[in-house]
Amino acid sequence: MTQHNSPYFAIFGGLSIEHEMSLFKNIFSKDKKETLDKGLEKSKSSFFGKLGKAVAGKSKVDDEVLDNLEEVLVSSDVGVNTTLKIIERIEERVSRDKYMGTDELNTILREEIAGLLSETHVGESTEISIPTDKKPYVIMVVGVNGVGKTTTIGKLAHQFKNKGLKVVLGAGDTFRAAAIDQLQVWADRVQVPIIKQKMGSDPASVAFDTLNSAVADQADVVLVDTAGRLHNKVNLMNELSKVKRVMQKVVPDAPHEVLLVLDGSTGQNAFEQAKQFTKATEVTSLAVTKLDGTAKGGVVIGISDQFKIPVKYIGVGEGIEDLQVFNKYEFVDSFFKM
Numbered sequence: 001m002t003q004h005n006s007p008y009f010a011i012f013g014g015l016s017i018e019h020e021m022s023l024f025k026n027i028f029s030k031d032k033k034e035t036l037d038k039g040l041e042k043s044k045s046s047f048f049g050k051l052g053k054a055v056a057g058k059s060k061v062d063d064e065v066l067d068n069l070e071e072v073l074v075s076s077d078v079g080v081n082t083t084l085k086i087i088e089r090i091e092e093r094v095s096r097d098k099y100m101g102t103d104e105l106n107t108i109l110r111e112e113i114a115g116l117l118s119e120t121h122v123g124e125s126t127e128i129s130i131p132t133d134k135k136p137y138v139i140m141v142v143g144v145n146g147v148g149k150t151t152t153i154g155k156l157a158h159q160f161k162n163k164g165l166k167v168v169l170g171a172g173d174t175f176r177a178a179a180i181d182q183l184q185v186w187a188d189r190v191q192v193p194i195i196k197q198k199m200g201s202d203p204a205s206v207a208f209d210t211l212n213s214a215v216a217d218q219a220d221v222v223l224v225d226t227a228g229r230l231h232n233k234v235n236l237m238n239e240l241s242k243v244k245r246v247m248q249k250v251v252p253d254a255p256h257e258v259l260l261v262l263d264g265s266t267g268q269n270a271f272e273q274a275k276q277f278t279k280a281t282e283v284t285s286l287a288v289t290k291l292d293g294t295a296k297g298g299v300v301i302g303i304s305d306q307f308k309i310p311v312k313y314i315g316v317g318e319g320i321e322d323l324q325v326f327n328k329y330e331f332v333d334s335f336f337k338m
C-alpha cells in the first residue's frame with residue numbers, strides 16, 4: 001500500500017490522528033465558524049443536493065454512481081483534472097472495500113478532498129506571517145478588475161494592523177481612477193497610510209514611492225495593488241516584471257509574496273485567470289473571494305490542487321471582517337457538515 005492509499009494519510013496528511021482531531025475541534029472561534037458555514041451554505045447545499053441524487057437508491061458504488069459523482073464534482077467547479085484524480089482514488093478504495101453505502105461514500109469523499117488539500121496546505125495555518133527580519137515585508141497583490149482585489153487589500157490591512165503591525169498601502173492600479181479612490185476609502189477605513197499618484201501614472205513609480213515611504217517610516221508590511229489587465233500575457237508579464245524590478249531598487253528581495261486574488265463565484269473563469277497569472281509571474285499565494293452567495297465553492301479545492309499554490313485567504317462577505325485565513329480542516333468540516 002502506498003502512503004497515499006492509506007486512509008489515514010488521505011485524511012491527515014501524515015499528522016497523528018489525535019493531533020488532527022484536536023485541530024478539527026478546537027481551533028475555530030464560534031463566530032468565525034458561523035461565518036464560514038453561512039458563506040459556504042450555497043456551495044454545500046448544491047453539492048449535497050446533487051450528491052444525494054447521484055447516489056439515490058444505490059446500495060453500493062458502481063460505475064453509474066462513479067459517473068454521477070464525477071458529474072457532481074465537475075458541476076461543483078472542482079475542475080476536470082482534480083475530479084478525475086478524486087474519482088481514481090475512490091475507485092482504488094472501492095475495489096479494496098468492495099461494498100459501500102452512501103454514507104461511507106460521503107466519508108471517503110471527504111477524506112480524499114482533505115487529503116488533496118493537505119498536499120498543498122502544509123501545517124495548520126496558511127496565514128501570511130510577517131517575519132521580523134524582512135522589514136518591510138512586501139506583498140504584491142495581483143488579479144483582474146472586479147475580483148475583490150481592493151477589498152481584500154483593505155481587509156488584510158485591517159488584520160495586519162490588528163496584530164500591531166505598521167501597514168502601508170500602494171495604489172498601483174493606476175489605470176482606473178475608481179481603483180485608486182476605492183483603495184483610499186479602505187485606507188481611511190482601516191486608518192493606514194496610502195501612497196498614490198494620479199490616474200494614468202506609472203504603476204512601477206507608485207510601487208517605488210510606496211516602498212521608499214515604507215522604509216522611511218519603518219513599516220512592517222506593504223500591500224501593493226497592481227492593475228490586472230489580461231489583454232495579453234506578454235503585456236501582463238512585462239507590467240508585473242517592471243513593478244518587481246523597480247521595487248527591488250528599494251527592497252532587493254521584494255516582493256516577498258505575490259498574492260493572486262480570484263473571484264470564486266466565477267468558477268471556471270477563476271481557473272483561467274490562475275493559469276494566466278501563474279504564467280506571467282511567480283504567484284506564491286491565493287485569495288479566493290465571494291464564496292458567500294455562490295454554489296461554486298468547489299473551485300477552492302480544484303485551484304489549490306491544480307496550481308499547487310496554497311489558498312491563504314477566502315472572502316466570505318463584503319465586510320471588513322469577512323476575509324478568513326483559509327484552514328483546510330475548517331473548510332472540509334464546514335463543507336461536509338450536514
Ligand SMILES: Nc1nc2c(ncn2[C@@H]2O[C@H](COP(=O)(O)OP(=O)(O)OP(=O)(O)O)[C@@H](O)[C@H]2O)c(=O)[nH]1
Pocket residue numbers: 143144145146147148149150151152173178179182289290291292293314315316317318322
Ligand atoms: N459578497 C462578497 N463580495 C465581495 C467579496 N470581496 C469583494 N467583494 C465585492 O466585490 C466588489 C469588487 O471588489 P473590489 O475590491 O472593488 O474589486 P477589485 O478587484 O479591486 O476591482 P476594481 O476596484 O474594479 O479594480 C465590491 O463590491 C466588493 O464589495 C466577498 O468575499 N464577498
